[in-house]
Amino acid sequence: MLRPILRLGDSILSEPARAVATITPEIETLIDDMIETMYAAPGIGLAAPQVGELKRVVVLDIDREDVKTGPLCMANPEVIDASDEDVTYEEGCLSVPEHYSDVARPAKVTVRYLDRDGETKELACEGLLATCVQHEIDHLDGILFIDHISSLKRNMILRKLLKARKEKERDEAEGKPATKLKMTAKEEAAEA
């Protein structure tokens, strides 16, 4: 089932999520819904708070020439090792539509998590997967990628989104069709 994705300004996105005790049927449904919602968006990662569930669950699927992960789901993911070296990627987020910013994060991380069968796994991540998994874990701590950039840039993004929302509300009030948002393939692929 597709779930609506919360946008910047929704207070749930800045709240910490709670650990999952076991993979119950309810969590399995949440995972299925999140994967479906991520593919439909489309995005390469999604965290449960983005669909309004304050649970420590994330899903990812990196499909690039250099790295193909297939759908991954992680409950209670935590970074247990990180490289000293950083890498900068231009990040986007399904909860902050149409905005992209360079964010520096450790280039390699090892993540420990519970998989869908409730087994503890460890995964060494690098490249886009390392960035994406750290971006998703941030969501579980109520952190958005724009929290890593300067307040000046962050305020500019917030004002633009508020302006777009006001215009949308005005158009709806006047009965105009909603303006369709257009994105390039590259941008679509980078949102998490």
Ligand SMILES: [Zn+2]
């Ligand atoms: Zn995100």
